[in-house]
Amino acid sequence: MKLHTSTVNGVVTAIDEIFKNNRYADKVIERTLKSNPKWGARDRGFIAESVYDMVRWWKLINAVSPSSDTFHLFGTYWLLQGKELPEWREFKGINAEVVERKYKRITDRATLQSIPEWLDKMGEELLGEKWEEELSTLNTQADVVLRVNTLKISREDLMNRLAKDDIDTYAPKGYKDALVLGRRQNIFKNAAFKEGLFEVQDASSQLVAQALEVEPGMRVIDACAGAGGKSLHLAALMENKGRIISMDVEGWKLQNTKLRARRNGISIIEPRPIEGNKTIKRLKESADRLLLDVPCTGLGVLRRNPDTKWKISPESVAKVQEIQQEILQNYAVMLKPGGIMVYATCSILPSENQHQIEKFLTSEKGKTFELIEDQKVLAQESGFDGFYIAKLKKKD
Numbered sequence: 001m002k003l004h005t006s007t008v009n010g011v012v013t014a015i016d017e018i019f020k021n022n023r024y025a026d027k028v029i030e031r032t033l034k035s036n037p038k039w040g041a042r043d044r045g046f047i048a049e050s051v052y053d054m055v056r057w058w059k060l061i062n063a064v065s066p067s068s069d070t071f072h073l074f075g076t077y078w079l080l081q082g083k084e085l086p087e088w089r090e091f092k093g094i095n096a097e098v099v100e101r102k103y104k105r106i107t108d109r110a111t112l113q114s115i116p117e118w119l120d121k122m123g124e125e126l127l128g129e130k131w132e133e134e135l136s137t138l139n140t141q142a143d144v145v146l147r148v149n150t151l152k153i154s155r156e157d158l159m160n161r162l163a164k165d166d167i168d169t170y171a172p173k174g175y176k177d178a179l180v181l182g183r184r185q186n187i188f189k190n191a192a193f194k195e196g197l198f199e200v201q202d203a204s205s206q207l208v209a210q211a212l213e214v215e216p217g218m219r220v221i222d223a224c225a226g227a228g229g230k231s232l233h234l235a236a237l238m239e240n241k242g243r244i245i246s247m248d249v250e251g252w253k254l255q256n257t258k259l260r261a262r263r264n265g266i267s268i269i270e271p272r273p274i275e276g277n278k279t280i281k282r283l284k285e286s287a288d289r290l291l292l293d294v295p296c297t298g299l300g301v302l303r304r305n306p307d308t309k310w311k312i313s314p315e316s317v318a319k320v321q322e323i324q325q326e327i328l329q330n331y332a333v334m335l336k337p338g339g340i341m342v343y344a345t346c347s348i349l350p351s352e353n354q355h356q357i358e359k360f361l362t363s364e365k366g367k368t369f370e371l372i373e374d375q376k377v378l379a380q381e382s383g384f385d386g387f388y389i390a391k392l393k394k395k396d
């Protein structure tokens with residue numbers, strides 16, 4: 001594959017934005033791709049893939065690069081893939097043999113798997129022998145998964161409709177509303193997306209709304225709704241009948257939920273920003289179903305957001321775990337006796353998952369709850385994102 005100055009410059013600028021200016025990779029890539037309308041689909045694919053890959057392998061690339069110059073880092077990344085470098089001035093000083101020799105000398109897992117040492121230790125402590133394979137799975141590229149909007153179309157009809165546009169998909173077993181793209185591409189441009197026939201949502205994430213066992217006509221609260229991915233799925237499962245209150249402390253995120261609901265043909269979602277404890281108190285024992293899709297480290301979705309591993313710290317992990325327990329303690333009151341509550345994270349760390357549920361169940365406020373079942377979804381076993389989903393019942 002031939003390298004082009006314009007796209008390599010795009011990659012280098014994006015990498016600088018991410019690591020020197022501490023920006024989120026997905027946002028930087030979005031902006032970079034918008035910055036040059038002359039780039040075609042291939043160029044865009046090259047930029048997005050190279051940036052994500054460099055972020056993913058950042059520690060390893062740095063360990064074998066001749067310097068921390070971003071062109072050197074790109075050149076090293078290129079050589080590590082077994083490709084040849086053109087004779088550009090920017091790549092002077094990089095020697096393929098030296099890179100290879102340095103790479104072969106590395107033996108420690110944290111560098112080879114490109115992960116901070118503290119995180120490698122924490123993962124091993126918490127996940128034991130499952131950690132190593134999970135780590136390598138999380139270093140691969142994720143599939144693009146669609147969730148069919150069953151309010152508007154069946155899975156089979158959507159599959160046929162996309163096939164007419166040369167978009168091949170397959171239906172993964174065990175995920176009744178999911179379709180996986182055969183080839184990575186910008187699916188948001190397709191008319192079927194604009195018509196609200198599907199959302200992009202990982203297959204593991206689709207298990208969350210399903211665990212709530214909603215029925216048409218129920219009153220449901222999605223307490224950490226963000227941009228509303230799970231609220232939309234809940235509304236489809238409820239056949240757009242009943243009521244969903246979609247809440248978040250960051251009220252601005254709910255604007256997106258409104259737009260998405262309109263596209264999906266959903267009218268039962270009511271966005272409600274959380275303005276302190278009074279918002280929660282007003283909803284005491286009002287919900288048949290309560291979803292706590294809590295903030296988490298995102299360690300189960302590293303394939304999609306590889307920069308997460310460079311952004312989190314032992315302190316931020318401890319902080320987010322504190323918030324998770326606070327949410328369990330303060331929000332469970334919104335559920336009616338006899339109702340079902342689901343606690344979910346997109347993390348694989350037991351400390352954010354089953355340990356939080358154990359702590360809640362032994363606390364004063366958790367006494368009235370019982371655990372029905374929990375799913376510990378690892379990427380290495382499911383082939384999709386890492387997730388945790390606990391289903392609890394509030395005793396009558």
Ligand SMILES: C[S@@+](CC[C@H](N)C(=O)[O-])C[C@H]1O[C@@H](n2cnc3c(N)ncnc32)[C@H](O)[C@@H]1O
Nearest residue numbers: 224225226227228229230248249250293294295
């Ligand atoms: C995992 S994300 C939710 C993703 C969303 N449910 C979806 O499916 O698209 C967690 C959300 O919790 C929100 N959050 C953080 N602290 C919160 C709190 N104390 N109460 C409610 N929401 C909170 C964040 O703003 C974020 O939108």
